Amino acid sequence: MPLAPAMVQFNVESDGKRENIMSEAHNLEAFRTSVREWLASNFPENLVGFSMGMEGSANALHESDLELWRQRLAEKGWGAPTWPVIYGGAGLSHPQAKALGQEMGKIGAFNPIPILAGMGVTMVGPTVLEYGTDDQKARHLPGIASGAIRWCLGLSEPNAGSDLASLATKAVDQGDCFMVNGQKVWTSGADISQWCGAVVRTDPSAKKRDGISFVMLPMNQAGVETRPIKLISGVSPFCETFFNDARVEKTDLLGDLNDGWSVVKRLLQHERQSQTSARSAVSAEKESLPAMAMRYAGTDAEGKLADADLRTRMVRHLMAEQAHGLTVSRITAEAKGKVEVSAAASILKNSATAISQSKSELTLEFMGSQGLGWQGEQFAEEELSTVRDWLWGKAISIYGGSYEVQNNIISKNILGLPETTQKG
Ligand SMILES: Cc1cc2nc3c(=O)[nH]c(=O)nc-3n(C[C@H](O)[C@H](O)[C@H](O)COP(=O)(O)OP(=O)(O)OC[C@H]3O[C@@H](n4cnc5c(N)ncnc54)[C@H](O)[C@@H]3O)c2cc1C
Numbered sequence: 001m002p003l004a005p006a007m008v009q010f011n012v013e014s015d016g017k018r019e020n021i022m023s024e025a026h027n028l029e030a031f032r033t034s035v036r037e038w039l040a041s042n043f044p045e046n047l048v049g050f051s052m053g054m055e056g057s058a059n060a061l062h063e064s065d066l067e068l069w070r071q072r073l074a075e076k077g078w079g080a081p082t083w084p085v086i087y088g089g090a091g092l093s094h095p096q097a098k099a100l101g102q103e104m105g106k107i108g109a110f111n112p113i114p115i116l117a118g119m120g121v122t123m124v125g126p127t128v129l130e131y132g133t134d135d136q137k138a139r140h141l142p143g144i145a146s147g148a149i150r151w152c153l154g155l156s157e158p159n160a161g162s163d164l165a166s167l168a169t170k171a172v173d174q175g176d177c178f179m180v181n182g183q184k185v186w187t188s189g190a191d192i193s194q195w196c197g198a199v200v201r202t203d204p205s206a207k208k209r210d211g212i213s214f215v216m217l218p219m220n221q222a223g224v225e226t227r228p229i230k231l232i233s234g235v236s237p238f239c240e241t242f243f244n245d246a247r248v249e250k251t252d253l254l255g256d257l258n259d260g261w262s263v264v265k266r267l268l269q270h271e272r273q274s275q276t277s278a279r280s281a282v283s284a285e286k287e288s289l290p291a292m293a294m295r296y297a298g299t300d301a302e303g304k305l306a307d308a309d310l311r312t313r314m315v316r317h318l319m320a321e322q323a324h325g326l327t328v329s330r331i332t333a334e335a336k337g338k339v340e341v342s343a344a345a346s347i348l349k350n351s352a353t354a355i356s357q358s359k360s361e362l363t364l365e366f367m368g369s370q371g372l373g374w375q376g377e378q379f380a381e382e383e384l385s386t387v388r389d390w391l392w393g394k395a396i397s398i399y400g401g402s403y404e405v406q407n408n409i410i411s412k413n414i415l416g417l418p419e420t421t422q423k424g
Pocket of ligand 1: 153155157161163189237396401403405
């Protein structure tokens with residue numbers, strides 16, 4: 001019968017697949033067990049529940065433990081676990097890296113290296129892995145993967161934000177090096193970084209996107225000056241950065257000369273990819289949002305959240321959050337754990353942004369006047385941090401490309417609609 005061989009073949013194939021899946025699951029479980037054992041004897045107890053500041057600073061009580069923890073993680077390559085071992089990573093698969101994060105979360109442990117390395121682990125490193133020469137990878141990646149070297153990103157300028165291709169900072173060829181002059185703005189962590197990934201104009205006569213290059217610039221030199229800018233939430237995460245005859249070695253040009261637009265587009269996709277998980281309005285979520293809402297706004301006779309309108313918006317928010325989480329899981333599963341970056345990151349960034357901001361809005365609303373405090377004993381810690389989170393949350397729809405700019409990318413690169421802005 002003609003059908004039989006095909007049926008037999010199908011069964012063999014599916015049996016093989018099933019075996020593969022089962023052996024992968026078995027390996028993952030064994031990996032989890034080894035992670036749990038290692039964490040039990042290596043994560044400093046003093047750091048349980050410790051929450052790192054944006055700059056990765058720690059108080060005296062935690063400083064030495066944090067440094068010890070950084071070194072132990074770096075030795076394992078678990079600061080940037082999916083990177084190749086020769087560049088300071090551990091060569092883990094994405095499911096293994098996810099399991100590592102989950103096991104850390106279970107005991108109150110965390111990976112401080114992506115914060116200590118600034119823009120290094122999430123953005124510069126993956127871009128160097130893709131565009132860098134072997135020499136660049138060997139010189140720059142291990143410092144990032146160990147969290148010893150912090151990177152900032154010099155993209156935006158006073159007259160070039162969303163329209164980044166209008167940038168005016170110039171790099172002039174001096175034979176063995178480039179001399180950089182100009183100003184960047186909103187440079188996160190510039191005052192505490194050792195290196196900067198910057199986009200600069202190397203051919204002023206070319207069309208604006210064609211004359212740009214991506215350079216890696218050492219911050220510790222006389223030609224670099226940084227001035228911190230204070231934010232409405234009280235923190236000062238970024239700077240104005242001035243380049244005045246700052247020197248960049250020719251060996252630190254990333255990608256081809258005048259092809260920096262391709263490099264930075266890829267880097268920005270990595271940035272958006274890293275921003276696809278919805279942030280929480282209250283840092284340590286010991287209590288669920290609905291439970292907290294009921295505590296503040298009260299319940300009706302049936303035990304439901306008392307305010308019917310707030311209840312409806314809460315349900316809408318929880319559904320959007322759940323749908324976002326499931327979509328991220330589906331995309332990861334479809335990519336078989338590989339997690340490719342693409343224009344789709346713009347969709348997820350916008351949906352994560354909307355969810356985070358609506359969570360902050362809802363939290364402030366049910367807290368009522370307790371959600372208006374800036375300081376003072378009458379306010380609980382969670383109330384003060386909610387206000388700061390709400391103010392800080394305004395930035396999410398701006399950094400990494402604004403909400404509107406992501407919509408432009410979605411319309412052009414995903415929906416195939418004609419470009420209507422940013423010609424040139
Ligand atoms: C917390 C934070 C950290 C940051 N860190 C860095 C960093 O480390 N390095 C760095 O280089 N930059 C950084 N930035 C800057 C960020 O990338 C820019 O703020 C962002 O690209 C927007 O540029 P802009 O501020 O010049 O606003 P503009 O480009 O002037 O935009 C103003 C408004 O116009 C809208 N708009 C602009 N163009 C269009 C268009 N074509 N279609 C529709 N609407 C449009 C925007 O959506 C926005 O609402 C950071 C920003 C923030 C808030």
